[in-house]
Amino acid sequence: MNEKIAVRPNSKESGVYCIVGAGPAGLSMARSLESKGIPFHIFEKHSNVGGIWDIDNPGSPMYESAHFISSKYLSNYVDFPMPEDYPDYPSNRQILAYHRAFAKEYDLYKHIRFNTSVRSIEKKGSKWSVTLENGETALYEGVICASGITWSPNVPKFPGQDTFRGEILHSVKYKELSLFRGKRVLIVGAGNSGCDIACDAGVAADQAFISVRRGYYFIPKHILGMPADVFGDGAHWIPNWFSQWVFGIILKFLVGDLTKLGLRAPDHKIFETHPILNDQLIHNLRHGDVIAKGDIARLDEEYVEFQDGSREKIDLIVLATGYHWSIPYMNETYFEWKNGRPELYLTLFNRNYENLYALGYMETDGGAYKMFDEMANLISSYIEAKRNGDASAEKFERLIRSDRPLLNGGIKYLNTGRHSVYVNQVAFKKYRSKIQKKMGWPELKTGQFESLKKRNEFTKPGELVGAKV
Numbered sequence: 076m077n078e079k080i081a082v083r084p085n086s087k088e089s090g091v092y093c094i095v096g097a098g099p100a101g102l103s104m105a106r107s108l109e110s111k112g113i114p115f116h117i118f119e120k121h122s123n124v125g126g127i128w129d130i131d132n133p134g135s136p137m138y139e140s141a142h143f144i145s146s147k148y149l150s151n152y153v154d155f156p157m158p159e160d161y162p163d164y165p166s167n168r169q170i171l172a173y174h175r176a177f178a179k180e181y182d183l184y185k186h187i188r189f190n191t192s193v194r195s196i197e198k199k200g201s202k203w204s205v206t207l208e209n210g211e212t213a214l215y216e217g218v219i220c221a222s223g224i225t226w227s228p229n230v231p232k233f234p235g236q237d238t239f240r241g242e243i244l245h246s247v248k249y250k251e252l253s254l255f256r257g258k259r260v261l262i263v264g265a266g267n268s269g270c271d272i273a274c275d276a277g278v279a280a281d282q283a284f285i286s287v288r289r290g291y292y293f294i295p296k297h298i299l300g301m302p303a304d305v306f307g308d309g310a311h312w313i314p315n316w317f318s319q320w321v322f323g324i325i326l327k328f329l330v331g332d333l334t335k336l337g338l339r340a341p342d343h344k345i346f347e348t349h350p351i352l353n354d355q356l357i358h359n360l361r362h363g364d365v366i367a368k369g370d371i372a373r374l375d376e377e378y379v380e381f382q383d384g385s386r387e388k389i390d391l392i393v394l395a396t397g398y399h400w401s402i403p404y405m406n407e408t409y410f411e412w413k414n415g416r417p418e419l420y421l422t423l424f425n426r427n428y429e430n431l432y433a434l435g436y437m438e439t440d441g442g443a444y445k446m447f448d449e450m451a452n453l454i455s456s457y458i459e460a461k462r463n464g465d466a467s468a469e470k471f472e473r474l475i476r477s478d479r480p481l482l483n484g485g486i487k488y489l490n491t492g493r494h495s496v497y498v499n500q501v502a503f504k505k506y507r508s509k510i511q512k513k514m515g516w517p518e519l520k521t522g523q524f525e526s527l528k529k530r531n532e533f534t535k536p537g538e539l540v541g542a543k544v
């Protein structure tokens with residue numbers, strides 16, 4: 076360990092941090108703080124860890140058929156590979172079990188208070204006052220918001236909706252395909268969830284349709300027998316413009332011309348939108364189990380009319396139209412929201428308020444958990460430097476206020492809310508590494524968390540023990 080930033084022996088007493096949420100981001104943050112001896116508590120509204128991967132967590136967008144979109148090989152937490160007997164793309168239940176095993180292995184349960192929703196957080200002097208749903212309040216040194224981005228459904232309205240006699244529900248409420256039996260079903264939106272749900276409808280519905288507003292690239296989950304991300308991982312040394320060109324050609328060979336299936340041709344280059352990894356939808360379109368339609372023009376009693384003038388009788392519309400990002404327990408003035416996304420340094424550090432952090436408020440082009448670990452390491456390195464009075468903390472604070480790097484790796488992401496905090500993994504890693512090196516903060520190393528494993532000091536998830544207000 077770098078002696079200059081070693082934690083002082085009494086620092087455990089000098090300021091407890093609060094993590095909101097025990098999903099993957101909260102767990103990653105917890106392991107990182109624990110490894111640096113920084114005291115913290117986690118509040119989790121649900122009864123166990125795992126975030127959205129627990130289909131029983133009320134409001135989770137998970138559905139029975141969901142599988143991982145990134146492969147297990149590149150999606151694990153650092154030093155905690157997914158089990159060998161897991162398939163390339165594990166099921167949602169396997170991913171949940173993986174998160175729970177992680178929390179157990181690193182003895183994180185003892186820090187978490189379950190069934191405890193955070194109601195509000197506000198600044199009180201130099202501390203943060205955290206109020207729980209039951210009215211309890213405590214002061215914390217700092218707050219890390221890790222409460223996720225898929226809890227507030229985006230529900231568009233369509234012309235003529237009041238006349239529609241069918242049912243409309245957001246995909247967050249969709250759980251399993253028996254819902255579709257005996258119905259003509261329209262899925263709106265072709266994100267990864269929309270495509271999965273359309274495939275479920277293709278199996279169970281009398282007829283399934285998918286309404287897609289623009290053309291997308293559909294990347295097969297395997298290329299030459301390898302998971303697509305593993306295939307692409309070997310090509311990071313290639314400039315992005317070149318890999319866009321090469322992948323464009325590969326996809327033409329593998330997938331062919333999708334306009335023949337009623338889909339639009341993409342109006343952008345590959346990788347300029349969040350990748351859709353799905354070959355099943357193409358299979359279903361080719362077999363007529365799902366029919367592609369364009370944008371919806373209006374709803375009319377039992378019918379949906381599309382922009383091209385065609386009409387279909389529809390019993391059920393599932394809106395796979397994404398989510399509004401929110402941090403509902405913090406007054407809007409604390410975070411600067413731009414295009415519906417919080418504006419943060421490196422997607423992590425609040426620029427205006429000290430000791431206010433967010434982890435998981437970004438989207439990226441690959442498995443998130445290693446990235447969460449590296450981001451958590453950056454946050455806890457900064458906290459550690461502050462606690463130790465290390466000069467690097469002040470240096471970093473200047474960057475928080477002024478540094479606005481472009482983290483797109485030269486890729487022109489589409490100008491939509493979704494892509495405004497979209498992070499290119501390679502570019503992010505490179506930049507984060509450079510900054511960390513400048514600060515003298517070590518990178519994550521294999522074996523770093525070894526000492527946390529299976530320690531014998533398990534205590535029950537405690538009462539609120541931050542300083543009582």
Ligand SMILES: Cc1cc2nc3c(=O)[nH]c(=O)nc-3n(C[C@H](O)[C@H](O)[C@H](O)COP(=O)(O)OP(=O)(O)OC[C@H]3O[C@@H](n4cnc5c(N)ncnc54)[C@H](O)[C@@H]3O)c2cc1C
Nearest residue numbers: 096098099100120126127143144145193222223435442443
């Ligand atoms: C269908 C689907 C497939 C996906 N596939 C992949 C994939 O293949 N690879 C990948 O890396 N990512 C994937 N993701 C992204 C996924 O969002 C992340 O894997 C991960 O779950 C995000 O973790 P998180 O901790 O940021 O948020 P969440 O999982 O949302 O966890 C947040 C936690 O905070 C809790 N919480 C919320 N509000 C409060 C409050 N006020 N008080 C206390 N607790 C609160 C919630 O109960 C929850 O436990 C997928 C997402 C979906 C929907």
